[in-house]
Amino acid sequence: MGVLGEAPERGDGACGVQGPCPVAAEEEEDGDEELLGAGGPRTWTPQEKLLHEARLKAKAKRRLRRASSRDSTRESLSEGAEPGPEPGSPKGRAHDRRSRTGKGRGLPKKGGAGGKGVWGAPGVVYGYQEPDARDPNYDEVAQGDTVYATVVPELEEGELEKNVQPMVLEYFEHGDTSEVMELLRGLNLGSRGHAVPSLAVALALEGKASHRELTSRLLSDLVGRVVTPEDIAWAFDKMLRDLPDLILDTPEAPQLLGQFIARAVADHALPLDFLERYKGRVDCEHARAALDRAAVLLRIKRDVNRLDNVWGVGGGQRPVKHLVKEMNLLLREYLLSGEVAEAEHCLRELEVPHFHHELVYEAVVMVLEGSGEEPVAKMVTLLKVLWETGLVTLDQMNRGFQRVYEELGDISLDVPLAHGLLERLVELCFDRGVITRALRDACPARGRKRFVSEGDGGRVKQ
Incomplete structure (x- = not known):
């Protein structure tokens, strides 16, 4: 780099061609700019000198990159290849159809048939496809009426039990078979229709007699609407095989199960030859006992179309006279044995919570018609236990005592001391917390009779 000297000769320069070399010219101009200021030579400060050196290094790097790119371009042109984007540029990567994972042979994906907006590989001719009438994208005139349907998948075994068990338990509360049928129609049972009667019978075995009666009615109503007789036969076949396990809980x-089979055959829910299929083919003693029980019931009721009373008439369907007789028997057995738990169990078995006021009425009348203090103490103890366990509600307790209050006049004809006995019983029940203060105050009181000798003018005062 010269300083205000003679210019070098313009001969063969570093570039190897006649005339000034562009690189040399740039260096020459840079040198002049380095030493000449606006008004000629001047002295550089340390800060300016450092900044100037940094600029020189940056320019040298730019020249080096420029020279290397020119050389690579010359080599590619000399080989006859077309210039393309740099390998590391984003534009080159966007149009590169080779695998970016480093696997494969570098061929285009799917043989050139893939990509957005591509219908297939070049040269592929597709054949004619028949239009699908269920496809709503076709012309309505060409395809006719479009029918839309809701597709419900078939339930798995676990899902079926999870959906059907709450239905059956709720049915035991309301007893409406039509509601159960509507809910079952909303499920796709598929080939698992036999699981519904099997699950219902299994739940009824663990329940009460009223639940078994409701289950028999449900099986009779489901046949031909939701399940077939073959489904119910399959369910009972399975339960006969599972009897060793069912005995552990019941x-x-x-x-x-024999009574269920007999009732189902009588209701035409099972084929009439169901029992005939098992003749001489049963090895399990439990299954044999169930089939024998069904055969005996069907033989006894051969002249009756339906075995309506196989489970007994349960709950509120029993006649009132029968319920009154049962409650009287319950109270008399309690007075003899004094077992409160047994009396409570018998009352629950009647399944008539709406009729418990009759028990209270019969208990009070039995005390008034009895003699001695022992029946009074026992009845108060029984009423207290039934009150504390919630088996007899407040409404039922009040209603039972009020019935006695209303009929006290008729009771006094047979029991002259009924008023005094009732007052003592009511006071004792109030002290034990069986009745409320309002019910105690409502108890009728009868005063002593006074005659003419006492100055009442011949009138009898109550």
């Missing part, structure tokens, strides 16, 4: 399962 010891009387063979007898109960």
Whole structure:
């Protein structure tokens, strides 16, 4: 780099061609700019000198990159290849159809048939496809009426039990078979229709007699609407095989299952030859006991179309006279044995919570008609236990005592001391917390009779 000297000769320069070399010219101009200021030579400060050196280094790097790119361009042109985007540029990567994972042979994906807006590989001719009438994208005139339907997938075994079990338990509360049928129609049972009667019978075996009666009615109503007789036969076949396991929870399962079979045959829910299929083919003693029980019931009721009373008439369907008789028997057995738990169990078995006021009425009348203090103490103890366990509600307790208050006049004809006995019983029940203060105050009181000798003018005062 010269300083205000003679210019070098313009001969063969570093570039190897006649005339000034562009690189040399740039260097020459840079040198002049380095030493000449606006008004000629001047002295550089340390800061300016450092900044100037940094600029020189940056320019040298730019020249080096420029020279290397020119050389690579010359080589590609000399080989006859077309210039393309740099390998590391984003534009080159966007149009590169080779695998970016480093796998494969570098061929285009799917043989050139893939990509957005591509219908297939070049040269592929597709054949004619028949239009699908269920496809709503076709012309309505060409395809006719479009029918839309809701597709419900078939339930798995676990899902079926999860959906059907709450239905059956709720049915035991309301007893409406039509509601159960509507809910079952909303499920796609598929080939698992036999699981519904099997699950219902299994739940009824663990329940009460009223639940078994409701289950028999449900099976009769489901046949031909939701399930077939073959589904119910399959369910009972499975339960006969599972009897050894059912006995663990319900010891009387063979007898109960036999009654279910007899009732189903009588209701035409099972084929009439169901029992004939098992003749001489049963090895399990429990299954044999169930089938024998069903055969005996069907033989006894051969002249009756339906075995309506196989489970007994349960709950509120029993006649009132029968319920009154049962409650009287319950109270008399309690007075003899004094077992409160047994009396409570018998009352629950009647399944008539709306009729418990009759028990209170009969208990009070039995105390008034009895003699001695022992029946009074026992009845108060029984009423207290029934009140504390919630088996007899406040409404039922009040209603039972009010019935006695209303009929006290008629009771006094047979029991002259009924008023005094009732007052003592009511006071004792109030002290034990069985009745409320309002009910105690409502108890009728009868005063002593006064005659003419006492100056009442011949009138009898109550």
